[in-house]
Amino acid sequence: MLTIYKLLMVIFFSPYFSAGIGVGLDGYTNPNFNTLPKFLDFRTYFSDKATSVFICGLWNYG
16 A cells, blocks of 8 residues: 655746645555655646646656
8 A cells, every 4th residue: 555645835937837846755555664755846838727738847856
């Protein structure tokens, strides 16, 4: 079994670009260990409407 918690804080630099930083907690039961990943999130949106298609880049460590 796997339990995952993630917290992401995002800043919109424009209606078409955002970036964020986050941390997570991944808990595994077999074998029993936990990880604490850190990550950066970059997104480019194709429209400034409330719903839009976007491209996401994610860099993860841990």
